[in-house]
Amino acid sequence: MRKTGFVWDEKYMWHDTGNALGVLPPDGKFQPWIHFENPETKRRLKNLMDAYGLTPRLERIYPLAATVEQVKYVHTAEYIERIKTMSADKGGNAGESAPFGPGSYEIALLAAGGCITAAHAILDGVVTNAYALVRPCGHHAEADRGRGFCIFSNVAITVKDILSRNDISRVAVVDWDVHHGNGTESVFYENPNVLTISLHEDSLYPYNTGAIEDRGEGVGEGFNINVPLPPGCGGGAYHAAMERIVLPALKTFKPDMILVASGLDASTWDPLGHMMLLSTHYRSMTQQILDTATQICQGRLLVCHEGGYSAGYVPFCGIAIIEALSGEQSGVIDPFSKYESSWQLLKPNQEEAINKALQAAVILTATG
Template sequence: MNRTTAFFFDELSLWHSAGAHALTLPVGGWVQPPASSGHAESPETKRRLKSLLDVSGLSRHLQQHSAVPATDEDLRRVHGADYLQRFKALSDAGGGELGPQAPIGPGSYEIARLSAGLAIAAVDAVLSGQVENAYSLSRPPGHHCLADGAMGFCFLANIAIAIEAAKARRGLGKVAVIDWDVHHGNGTQSIFETRGDVLTISLHQDGCYPPGYSGEQDRGRGAGLGANINIPLPPGSGHEAYLHAMERIVVPALERFEPELIIVACGYDANAVDPLA
């Protein structure tokens, strides 16, 4: 095995636009336009990460790749045809509100397919033995997206799509998803909650998003009972709280489950200065 790290990125993924917003409020009426687009899910935070990789010199040590967009078949393993048609139609018409806190702009459908394709390629690179691990800078994000609807800046369930593609193409068995985004990974949980072959673990701020949700009682259903773990943390929890949760809950759960692959939903918004938590 070539024990290196791959970085999957495409500049086009940063061209998805939610339209003019002030944080999460659409501009208009009494909402003043900010100096830039102003939406909380900004391409600049992702571009900043890529810039830091480049100026630090770390990029030279990574295998850097783009990817092809997810195919219709890839998308339909997770999402219903009616939802995909509605998403494409709204995108083709110039954009609008696809779901709760889920505004899109022109071309967002094609960019979201590319975002999912980056995740598929990252998983495939690891499973094929090309690299030991991989990072996909996927935008738009995906962990709030349900099988039949957009939500919370998320329009396609990138991780779920990548998992299902790997199962179909490579016979992948058990997978664990660790989501340490400050918001609950409700879309990923919903898609896999009746499945025993995918362990979903979410560490998130208690009651933050979806609004009021904690989830400590939700353990999965049917064949998936016990394969879903939620760890709601109080607002203000810091480094030690995350370490404690990882050491006492997450790592033992992974050891019991023995996954063939671990995927991290690597949201950075648990940062203390994030405006949405």
């Protein structure tokens, strides 16, 4: 019987990114509005789960805060100290577009720690797989600076932490956030024991990373796969990218565990991406990875929430993923799924982009 863990802490919602004009800090020249990275998307997902009785059917995992030693697996001591000091005062900006308020240092430790706690729960057999609904997100954060709403690199810290166990030697990370997983990539760029795969909108954010040619370096060459996709991709393109690149690479690499950096900002309603996924597609991508995990690593799969900025639609995508992971049916019917259209079919320009990425990933995909 499958048991799905669920990481949640109310404190995640207290991370305060302040007002903004979407992503632009208030400057007195325009009416301030909300910051796109605000608690609503994730809170509404949790609320929908509660309203439909899904939450109690999952195994609640209470996050332990990451220790400074764990965060140092990825980040410099100076950076960690800087965030701690700013957080104890009024907050500030962790680097590039990573605003935070008082207390966010502790919340960011709890976000990284939530992913770590869930990973060990899976490896210890307490749960089969898990969904970590954490905030702030992590995949853009670099060793010495926060970027793109991310403070600490939740997934990379977790991978480093579980690699210190003697029952784990290889881990794969699949990042389907609409933005490139630059932070995670940078941590493992020369590491052949961690396969990092990022599906993202070409040249969106960061603007100059995520190229097909960035395949890893030294002994890590070939163990980083970037699949930059043209704007407008829907279920057809993502399904093809999964079938042709992601799943064969995972099957060849044979990790002991798979983590998904799960941004829900490739949805058709997202203000920060230009893709067209529906909850049905997030459900089927989760099923594809879950089936592969069952084949190659005893179903060990941890899905960590990253971006996703449509407060109206993120909850439906999140529920679809959690239903696929757990095999539970919440009864939620996505009212937006009727907008499925021919745009969801694989288009020639999308196929061309996928074929290019496939050629660069041939070391892992050819024998899979």
